[in-house]
Amino acid sequence: MSNICDHNRCKKSARKAAEHLCKELGVRFTTHRRRVFEIIWQSHKAMSAAQIMQQMDNSQPPITYRALDFLKNAGLIHHVTSLNAYVGCLHTQNPNHIGQLLICTSCYNIVELEPKTAIEKLTFEAKQHGFRPNQTHIEMLGTCKDCLKNERNA
Amino acid sequence: MSNICDHNRCKKSARKAAEHLCKELGVRFTTHRRRVFEIIWQSHKAMSAAQIMQQMDNSQPPITYRALDFLKNAGLIHHVTSLNAYVGCLHTQNPNHIGQLLICTSCYNIVELEPKTAIEKLTFEAKQHGFRPNQTHIEMLGTCKDCLKNERNA
């Protein structure tokens, strides 16, 4: 969780990936979409639709929800279903990867594990059941290192 | 997915576990709670709160939500966050196990994998990050064997 990232670098890289991807898909990275994207990328924390909307000059809900749908479908963000929130994804190289998230319920920072960490066995089991996977959510809620430290010092 | 279960047996077993657990916890398995429990256990399909409420004679929301909270906290059902729905849990022996669900988005049948299938690596990674897990969701959405077969025949 630790903010050990050079976050300007995170943002820049994400932005670049987004622009590249949109060009490739022949879709537009419009103002609203870019706006929501930047808001989400302010940090590695999960953000709810409502929080995002607030920063969108309280624009009407459809504006934000459409942008979120767009970004999600493009694989640029993850929907954190257990929090009903969103977070930026850095693994845009393979847009079909499965998000495996460590989510701190104290500070809402999120670390995304490298693709394939826990997924192999799950995929194997699915195959055993004749199940065709389409979308997978792996979300571990808990407390991150930093927040644990703060707990102890409190 | 396949309804290869003797579902009366599933229900009976779940009911027994629920009664046992409530006794052990010193809480009551009241009418509403039992009602919601039975509704959820009609099948292995995910059910939304709204669907459940319909079958509760359209009783007021708090009735149903309270019962759902109770059952969830008791470990008798799983909250399927990616669908915002609920499903019965058969692994009531260890109430703190992690639900690992194969969810068919065509028929909404759910198979729950045995505890520990995919979780080891995830837990290992969490430890590497100094993260203390508290609650984990592993949900694979897709199409089950039966629905795949129907697709081909359609």
Added chain:
DNA sequence: TTTGCAACTGTTACAGTTTAACAATAAAGA
């Protein structure tokens, strides 16, 4: 048995979240 506490229920009203629908614009290509 009575009394008192805690768990549970009933009910109202509200807050929060998401979507439908459709008209208006803007961009891209023929």
Added chain:
DNA sequence: TCTTTATTGTTAAACTGTAACAGTTGCAAA
């Protein structure tokens, strides 16, 4: 330029979940 498609603006409504508080029930101690 004209046509088509993607995107936006706007309103209103549907859906989902909760706060608050009064009433009731079960249980156990006095």
